[in-house]
Amino acid sequence: MAVIFYARVSTAEQTIEHQRHQAEAAGFKIDRVVADHGVSGVSTILADRPEGRRLFDILRSGDTLVVRWVDRLGRNYSDVCDTIRQFMRQGVVIRTVINGLVFDGATKDPMQQAVRDALIAFMAATAQANAEAMKEAQRSGIALARSMDGAVKYRGRKPSYSKEQFSTVCEMLGLSAGIGEIVSATGLSRQTIYRIRDDQAGAQGALARWR
Incomplete structure (x- = not known):
């Protein structure tokens, strides 16, 4: 089971190293870094980014995907919701550095699923x-x-x-x-x-x- 850190920077002033440092300072032990440089999270969905596309091939059931916050996955409401839910269906756990959020597909309780899905929708809407x-x-x-x-x-x-x-x-x-x-x-x-x-x-x- 691997811990994959995904980072995205859209400008020259931003750095992958800064995002990784934040994650490590929060206690994450990262096995691999996947990063997209100079890519907008508004106009380009995750599956259309060079490295973002690789996540769908790299991640396996039991792996953990770490991002600084959900906006690194994207800033489009539908894309972020669809991406997180797809990874959960694959058995991947998604964790954020900011706010320490955890999304996974472990629960089978309908009420807990509803609360989880509502939080995902809220976070995606906030990112946009x-x-x-x-x-x-x-x-x-x-x-x-x-x-x-x-x-x-x-x-x-x-x-x-x-x-x-x-x-x-x-x-x-x-x-x-x-x-x-x-x-x-x-x-x-x-x-x-x-x-x-x-x-x-x-x-x-x-x-x-x-x-």
């Missing part, structure tokens, strides 16, 4: 909603940066966070994670996280101005 919210913040931030560029050349202080850290903060805030938990996951200060939380568009705009 977070992606849409971040896209909106990105559009607003870029528009703000362009409007400021047209008026003045002052870019303000360089952000103390990377695009990957910004994305992680937004994702975890969307999951109602505690500030302390986000500090541990990102290495950012509480003050920085509060600033991002209170003005996501402005925080995205600062990143855009310093690209």
